[in-house]
Amino acid sequence: MLKKISLFLILVGLISTTNAQIKTPQPSPASKLEQVVGLTNVTIEYSRPAMRGRTIFGDLVPFGKVWRTGANANTKITFSDNITVGGTELKKGTYAIYTIPNNDSWDVIFYTDSNNWGNPQKWDESKVAAKVSAKTEEVPFNVESFTIDINGMSNDGGQLEFIWENTWVGVPFEVPTDAISSKSIEATMAGPSGNDYFQAASYYHDAGKDLNKALEWMKKATAGDNPPFWYLRRMSLIQADLGNVSGAIATAKKSLAAAEKANNADYVKMNKESIQKWMKK
């Protein structure tokens, strides 16, 4: 028995030793690039292989075939907003970048599945979110390590660049800076709408904050001709919690009438129950 246990312990010891991490430099070190373009965050994660005296394009990376565009796991790009590339809208999120290099142009592919080691085992055309063709340019010297970069930034876009050996490829993309700015400007300048007040008052009420403030906001939210019955319902609950029972009943009656008009059985029932309860006070 003892022998068995010691054998087991030795075995465990051996396994742990062989599993210990040995740190050596990676031949294609990992790189992470974060770049703000306009108001959009762009992040690129990839591994950077080196030339090490080899011929790259047309040899190590053959022409006309899908390339993982880096080394090791697939190269990833993440956008914090919807962007446009080559006239195609890419929804915000993470994509794998694949390329098909050729002598005078590359196809650059944004692929929705970004969890592959290298190329996907089975290429799925329905996962191609965008495919852009870009002309190659010659660099007058050799770039040793494969490089992805973002360059030429303006408020509205930038250029995704691939550089290795003596080849340069650039893919312009557009970010929605103007749309984001105009929207937030418009929303701010228009002032709070009824549902802004409703949301703020509901939050104050639920969190047990200043109820007088909450009521003031609900009065603004319900100032129009025909306020939603759910606004009135919330206002009556706030009034009741403030101790204003007659006000709460009056508001609940308005909510009840509006809910009946809208055929909302749930709010009809809740209002009736509250009115009954408050009448007893």
Added chain:
Amino acid sequence: MKKIKLTFVFLFVATLMFAQKSPRQQVTGKVGETTIDIDYSAPSVKGRTVWGGLEKYGEVWRAGADSNTTFSFDKDVIIGGATIPAGKYGFFMIPNEDDDWVIILNKKNDGWGAYSYNQEEDILRMIINPKFVKENMEILSYVVVENGIEFGWEKAHVFIPIK
């Protein structure tokens, strides 16, 4: 004989209850001089996860149940800076996770759900900022208020400003 009668009453009630799973609703109201009619079916939450569950994020939704929701305007209106000619439109929404939602007015106003929805027939697509509250609203509802349309379901509330 009494038994048969009772059975009939029971069947009738059952049919009614079944038919009212998502009852069809009509609401009407005025924004300025314009009369707005909304026709929709009102589903209930029934303890389900609505946003991202029953209604998928990022997909065009009929913004109700059964056949598509419709908005009718008897005069031209302005929504999100765009002039919408008087008429009856299909109304759709795209709920998104932690992001703005999209509302859509589409020429086709007699589709079943969003199955026959065709983006090329859009009259308007507009970004909307939904508000969420803690309180659950069991039955989906629309109300025409003096400056637009209010929508509420589960914990989400959407306001569509109309001029």
